Amino acid sequence: MTGPLFIAGDWGTSHLRLYLCGEAGVIDRKTGPGAVGAAEPHAAILMSRIQPWIDRHGPLPVLLCGMVGSRNGWVEAPYAPCPAGAADLRRLAVALEVQGLKVAIVPGVAGQNPRGAPDVMRGEEAQIIGAIRLAPELGQGRRLVCHPGTHAKWAVIEDGRITGFQTAMTGELFALLRDHSTLGRVGGEAATPGDGFALGLARAEETAEAGLLHALFETRSRQLIDGWGAAFAMDFLSGLLIGADVGGALAQFGREAGEVALIGDPALAERYGRALARRGVAVRSLSGEDCALAGLVAIFETGKDAPHVAR
Amino acid sequence: MTGPLFIAGDWGTSHLRLYLCGEAGVIDRKTGPGAVGAAEPHAAILMSRIQPWIDRHGPLPVLLCGMVGSRNGWVEAPYAPCPAGAADLRRLAVALEVQGLKVAIVPGVAGQNPRGAPDVMRGEEAQIIGAIRLAPELGQGRRLVCHPGTHAKWAVIEDGRITGFQTAMTGELFALLRDHSTLGRVGGEAATPGDGFALGLARAEETAEAGLLHALFETRSRQLIDGWGAAFAMDFLSGLLIGADVGGALAQFGREAGEVALIGDPALAERYGRALARRGVAVRSLSGEDCALAGLVAIFETGKDAPHVAR
Numbered sequence: 309m310t311g312p313l314f315i316a317g318d319w320g321t322s323h324l325r326l327y328l329c330g331e332a333g334v335i336d337r338k339t340g341p342g343a344v345g346a347a348e349p350h351a352a353i354l355m356s357r358i359q360p361w362i363d364r365h366g367p368l369p370v371l372l373c374g375m376v377g378s379r380n381g382w383v384e385a386p387y388a389p390c391p392a393g394a395a396d397l398r399r400l401a402v403a404l405e406v407q408g409l410k411v412a413i414v415p416g417v418a419g420q421n422p423r424g425a426p427d428v429m430r431g432e433e434a435q436i437i438g439a440i441r442l443a444p445e446l447g448q449g450r451r452l453v454c455h456p457g458t459h460a461k462w463a464v465i466e467d468g469r470i471t472g473f474q475t476a477m478t479g480e481l482f483a484l485l486r487d488h489s490t491l492g493r494v495g496g497e498a499a500t501p502g503d504g505f506a507l508g509l510a511r512a513e514e515t516a517e518a519g520l521l522h523a524l525f526e527t528r529s530r531q532l533i534d535g536w537g538a539a540f541a542m543d544f545l546s547g548l549l550i551g552a553d554v555g556g557a558l559a560q561f562g563r564e565a566g567e568v569a570l571i572g573d574p575a576l577a578e579r580y581g582r583a584l585a586r587r588g589v590a591v592r593s594l595s596g597e598d599c600a601l602a603g604l605v606a607i608f609e610t611g612k613d614a615p616h617v618a619r
Numbered sequence: 620m621t622g623p624l625f626i627a628g629d630w631g632t633s634h635l636r637l638y639l640c641g642e643a644g645v646i647d648r649k650t651g652p653g654a655v656g657a658a659e660p661h662a663a664i665l666m667s668r669i670q671p672w673i674d675r676h677g678p679l680p681v682l683l684c685g686m687v688g689s690r691n692g693w694v695e696a697p698y699a700p701c702p703a704g705a706a707d708l709r710r711l712a713v714a715l716e717v718q719g720l721k722v723a724i725v726p727g728v729a730g731q732n733p734r735g736a737p738d739v740m741r742g743e744e745a746q747i748i749g750a751i752r753l754a755p756e757l758g759q760g761r762r763l764v765c766h767p768g769t770h771a772k773w774a775v776i777e778d779g780r781i782t783g784f785q786t787a788m789t790g791e792l793f794a795l796l797r798d799h800s801t802l803g804r805v806g807g808e809a810a811t812p813g814d815g816f817a818l819g820l821a822r823a824e825e826t827a828e829a830g831l832l833h834a835l836f837e838t839r840s841r842q843l844i845d846g847w848g849a850a851f852a853m854d855f856l857s858g859l860l861i862g863a864d865v866g867g868a869l870a871q872f873g874r875e876a877g878e879v880a881l882i883g884d885p886a887l888a889e890r891y892g893r894a895l896a897r898r899g900v901a902v903r904s905l906s907g908e909d910c911a912l913a914g915l916v917a918i919f920e921t922g923k924d925a926p927h928v929a930r
Contacts, residue, residue: 418844423825425837426844459801459836475836477800484795489788490770514734519867520831521860525770525786526736533729533737549832556830 313615314369315358316604318597319344319376320431324353327601328361328368329608333618334601336361344375350382351406362409370406371608373414373434373600377402387418387428393469394437394603395610414607421474422560429473431600432461435571438603439594440468446569452561453569455596456550456576458483462557474560478553479576485549486542491527501547501579504540508547509583512555520552546579554583572596624926625680626669627915629908630655630687631742635664638912639672639679640919644929645912647672655686661693662717673720681717682919684725684745684911688713698729698739704780705748705914706921725918732785733871740784742911743772746882749914750905751779757880763872764880766907767861767887769794773868785871789864790887797853802838812858812890815851819858820894823866831863857890865894883907 312335316327324342328335338357346353354370355362362368377385385402401412416430432455440447447468455461458480463473486492515523527545530536536544567590570577574593581591605617623646627638635653639646649668657664665681673679688696696713712723727741743766751758758779766772769791774784797803826834838856841847847855878901881888885904892902916928 421833421837422829423822426840427836428840428843474833475840476832477802477835478832480800481832481835484799488795488799489791491788511734516828516830517867517870518733519827519863519870521787521789521792521864522732522785522867522871524788524792525738526732529737529739529786532739552830553832556828556833559828559830560833 310615312361312365312368313617314371314608315361316601316608317354317370317372317376318374318431318434318600318604319372319381320374321345324357325597325600326357327604328365329605329617331615331617344378344382345380350376354411355407367408367410369608370409370411371401371414371604372411373604373607374431377413377415378430381413383413385413385415387430388415388433390417390419390473391466391469391471392417392419392433394606396469397433397437398607398610401607414604417470417473419470419472421472427473427475429461429463429475432463432571433470434603434607435596435599436463436465436470436603437606438599438601439569439571440465441602441606442594442598443569443592451569452557452567453571454557454580455571456580457572460553462561464561474557476553476556478549482546482549485524485527485545491524491545492538492542499575501582502540502543504536504543505547505579505582508544508549509551509586510547511544512548512551512583513586516552516555520548523548523552547583550579550583551586554580554587558587558589566590567592569594571599621926623672623676623679624928625682625919626672627912627919628665628681628683628687629685629742629745629911629915630683630692631685632656635668636908636911637668638915639676640916640928642926642928655689655693656691661687665722666718678719678721680919681720681722682712682725682915683722684915684918685742688724688726689741692724694724696724696726698741699726699744701728701730701784702777702780702782703728703730703744705917707780708744708748709918709921712918725915728781728784730781730783732783738784738786740772740774740786743774743882744781745914745918746907746910747774747776747781747914748917749910749912750880750882751776752913752917753905753909754880754903762880763868763878764882765868765891766882767891768883771864773872775872785868787864787867789860793857793860796835796838796856802835802856803849803853810886812893813851813854815847815854816858816861816890816893819855819860820862820897821858822855823859823862823894824897827863827866831859834859834863858894861890861894862897865891865898869898869900877901878903880905882910 318325388400404411417433451465460476577593629636715722728744762776771787888904
């Protein structure tokens with residue numbers, strides 16, 4: 309058995325998750341807050357977390373992904389163009405040297421949506437590469453992946469590389485409408501999707517032609533006229549938006565994949581899974597954290613002479 | 620020539636427009652702030668404005684429309700059901716007596732959108748009745764009317780009565796996205812619609828199937844990748860939303876009307892006019908203020924024995 313091979317880090321706007329990786333898998337981990345763009349220098353934040361590992365195991369290489377590579381992060385890692393696979397991300401990673409350590413930051417990915425408009429992702433690309441490592445059949449043929457969230461990303465994988473994707477502002481729009489519009493200002497949605505959510509999904513299908521602008525106001529009029537409670541109304545709104553997101557994605561990317569891989573928050577994945585099931589599409593759910601780690605390992609392994617890490 | 624017949628008032632959330640009406644038309648007018656639901660009692664606000672007219676002409680009847688009849692207004696005037704014409708609105712007006720004056724408040728209208736969901740309007744109904752008075756052909760057959768704004772209302776008039784309508788949250792969503800989302804926070808849109816607006820209209824057509832959620836992010840990605848300026852991007856967003864609103868309305872209400880009557884703000888009517896022209900639909904623009912006054916006159920005239928006012 310050999311010692312640690314490298315340190316993997318997923319560094320987003322609110323978290324820093326570090327993993328000490330060896331051939332047999334993860335040896336140790338440190339998870340905590342670590343906002344990109346905070347006042348403390350990124351190098352100092354990183355070193356304060358990994359120093360004990362370095363002291364014990366020597367100068368290990370470090371591979372980071374996420375918003376740490378954004379314009380407002382540590383060093384900007386320019387977007388890799390589609391098609392982008394593990395080797396492309398490794399090749400275009402930005403290299404730094406910090407106190408004798410080799411640190412590399414994975415780039416984001418720039419692509420086009422189905423209408424030719426530019427689109428960008430940063431952080432999701434490592435998760436997608438990781439999803440393929442965890443479920444190798446995702447690396448075969450054409451596959452559709454979805455990251456639900458503030459900016460939901462729908463990505464197409466072809467033979468293991470990201471070939472195109474599309475951002476939907478579903479989560480951001482839900483939060484805006486709930487917290488700042490005449491539809492909401494009433495507190496949260498139900499913790500688990502209920503009858504309101506199901507009704508919202510149905511309405512999203514019925515209103516596909518009329519569009520979201522003409523569907524939204526029902527959230528308010530039913531409260532005024534039909535006595536809907538606020539929590540029910542917000543659950544309806546969630547169904548309306550997620551249903552519209554899923555309907556629009558399937559219209560653009562097609563259903564032929566037969567299955568959508570959902571990466572991320574389990575509660576949101578549950579909602580997206582229901583919306584997709586309604587339209588006859590199966591899902592497989594993967595943890596965003598597991599995918600990010602597996603992606604960093606996969607990207608590390610494509611490096612020349614990099615030894616492999618057990619799955 | 621006779622003296623004044625009645626006082627008409629359009630009382631909204633931010634304005635109070637009062638008109639002294641006689642057989643020959645408007646004799647005098649007082650326009651000013653007068654927020655519904657303000658601390659000062661509504662009766663006191665009204666009397667302070669019209670006292671000079673009453674002193675001179677005696678106890679004239681007063682007919683009011685707008686948010687003054689809402690739950691948070693002076694007295695709630697319950698919604699009239701569709702179909703609703705001038706006589707229906709007069710019959711269901713709520714009557715008050717204030718210092719010897721007969722005051723009546725026009726109800727809002729409750730209807731159903733094309734999918735059977737309830738919808739409500741308050742204030743727009745008087746403008747629609749007024750549009751028919753100003754352009755009598757709108758009272759013949761089936762006509763489509765649009766009030767652009769925070770909550771755009773699309774209404775169908777059949778033989779002079781409102782038979783159904785649909786609220787689209789177009790203006791509210793634009794303001795939310797401009798002021799509170801990752802797309803905006805950059806200042807205003809262009810004062811007059813330009814190339815960005817035209818591109819937004821085109822994109823709204825191309826993305827009808829994908830839907831708004833999948834179209835919005837281009838507003839940001841083009842700023843990040845293609846160097847769009849903020850004003851251009853906001854003009855694009857305006858075109859995207861107004862184009863989606865118009866497309867959804869025509870999909871639901873059909874184009875057979877051949878023409879849409881636009882009531883309200885001229886700058887917004889200009890944008891809606893361009894969006895409708897792109898889809899081959901002619902428009903006629905009417906002033907919201909003129910329509911509200913004409914509507915109050917028309918509703919007043921349906922009263923038993925009420926003498927008529929010149930157009």
